[in-house]
Amino acid sequence: MGALLFAPATNAAGAPARPAQATATTETGTRIPLRDAIAGLRVADEDRSGYDRDAFRHWVDADRDGCSTRAEVLIEEAVTPPEIGAKCALTGGRWYSYYEDAYVEGASGLDIDHMVPLAEAWDSGASGWTSKEREQYANDLDQPRALVAVTAKYNRSKADQDPGTWLPPYEGARCAYLTDWVTVKTKYDLTVDNTELGTLQRLGAQCPNVPISPGTR
Template sequence: MTPTTVTRTRTTGRRMASLVVAATSVGALLFTPGTAVAAPTGNATASAARVPLQDAIARLRVAEEDRSGYDRAAFRHWIDADKNGCTTRAEVLIDEAVLPPEIGAKCALAGGRWYSYYEDAYVDGGAGLDIDHMVPLAEAWDSGASAWTSKQREAYANDLDQPRALVAVTAKYNRSKADQDPSTWLPPYEGARCTYLTDWVTVKTKYDLAVDATELDTLRRLAAQCPNVPIEPGTP
């Protein structure tokens, strides 16, 4: 089978990116992020540098997860950080829209169209969309965020700097995913899974969040089937 490539470019806001769909030799479709990334500066930390996906996975800290004391309220989210009247949720919806919504008083959004990559579907109107924390809040807590300050957890829950940290998807699949890691949940659309894996590893790397042994094995297995693209986590 001859590989084919289809490119869809998002040009709104902070999420200027290309998602490339490539048919593999076994006929499955894999999303390959095509976002242009800049070379790290001389002062960049290790977490900010571009690293091939498989190398990034190899560098993840391995530790047992611990949910002791977890409370979702420990992560204050959907704030209006820049005081422009739009919460983080609205900012993500505006930035990810493939057909921009109308923005009314108090950042009320009307109309618009979005692409929910978990199931390869377009959605009209934002009412049926959730904003998914790529690495769920409970998973982040388990993996190291329990030791963070409240301000650090707030910054994590509202990260508009890392385009992979928050994603607009249908409520159905955001809630199906819940707080699971890739060892127990993956997007139902197989063609989305390499993008999802890259997104997950990018966020875990940026925030130095640990993985447990089962999660690490899953990431390694999945990455072997995906392009070894460079990721650029940035700094928390």
């Protein structure tokens, strides 16, 4: 794993920073206040029957430029750009892992986290999608909140949990995380269970009621 360099990261308003492309809500479509978006989420029990991670084909090279979705996210989110070599091999570079407020040197210590994990998406409605729809979800580069480069340690700590059972260890990141989670759930019309909804409502009442731009599927 690359060396971790811990340092506070805030934007001009003093709020926790995200990678530049993920802080802006510039996607096309309606902008919805965060708390309204939470109130609009559909509630349903989760059902993991039949789940298989391979049902979500991921890290494809959709634009055939030689770089997989994983590499595209790393290139886009880099604080210091890496060198891009043959077959999109990345050398050097620096990233900010907002879950724990840490800087990472080199891509080897990073995972690409599906903001709403694949298993959670399955539980929440993706079980009824086509294989192509699941592939699009697993490789969503159009919604900058859907995929995020974070340290492998905390991506694996999160695993397939929702905010009812897991939140970033860095408390200053939790409003950004909540916003990201609700944005993705809203875009894909994914349901929430009662525990998850209660957490979203509680945290949402404590966070800025920022407008989100989920975009469309």
